[in-house]
Amino acid sequence: MKTFSDIVETIKDIVSGEFPDKKVFDKDIAELLEISQMNFATMKKRNKIPFTELLDFCAKRSIAINWLLYNQSPESLIEPTNRFYMVRYFSSVNASAGGGAENDELEFQPLMLEESFVLSLGGERELRNIEAINVSGDSMEPSFSYSDIVFVNRSKCDVSRGGIFTIRTEHGLFIKRVQVRIDGKLDIISDNKDYPVYVARKDEVEIIGRVVGRFGGVE
Known part of the structure; x- marks a missing residue:
């Protein structure tokens, strides 16, 4: 994924026509966003x-967001993405990578994706099963x-082969690695070693x- 500084420079190229006769x-860009x-x-300094x-x-410019986040040339962004794919993005839902967290509001907005990223998610046939949510915690x-x-x-x-899952317990919604133990119980594992296995x-x-x-890649 590009840094926020690089994304800002790409946006400048995209919108330069909206600022005639000036740099x-x-x-x-802050005003546009x-x-x-x-x-x-602060965001630019911290790469947030x-x-x-x-x-x-x-959304306002008919651009798939992953075109902006990844290493696409500015020229490729001049024309709108030819074909969009949509998943539901629950911007109010937070799955915790720390303490439990979840917002009960289930309003969503369409998240438009470009074909290459859709393929990394499993292809168009899987989109009806895929939803996007936020991460909180460390x-x-x-x-x-x-x-x-x-x-x-x-x-x-x-979960028989393990992996990273979104799970719900009595404490809330979480993103964790899950492994099945010999006794049939589940190890709920945090990648940050400061947190114990549950x-x-x-x-x-x-x-x-x-x-x-995720935007940035999944192991």
Whole structure:
């Protein structure tokens, strides 16, 4: 994934026609993204990508967001993406990579994706099973970080071979590695070694679906 600084430069190329006879500065991009200049400068310094604001920007200009996030040439962004694919993005739902968290509001917005990224999720046939949600917390770092957008395939709930899943327990919604123990119980594992392994009975854990992608890649 490109850095926020690189994304900003790409946006400048995209919108240069909207600023005739003047150079496009960071303050102009901050205004387009509806981010205060102070917050914009902080995000750029910390490489904190404002996914929600970029989603709105791309939607208004018929651009698939992964064209913007990954190493696409500015020239390829001049023309709108020829074909869009859509998954449901629940921007109000947070799966915790730390303490349990979940928002009960289930409003969603369409998240438009370009074909190459759709293929990495399993192809067009899988899109009806895939939803996008947010990550909060740090227990799955470095694999996942706070504010990442992850893609969950709700049809893939078989944990027999292990993997990274979105799960629900009495404590909330989580993203964790899940492994089946010899005794049939589940090891709920955090990639951040500062967090202990949690052991649960299968009837204590609802498997929502396998995490099949994120903006940044999944191990």
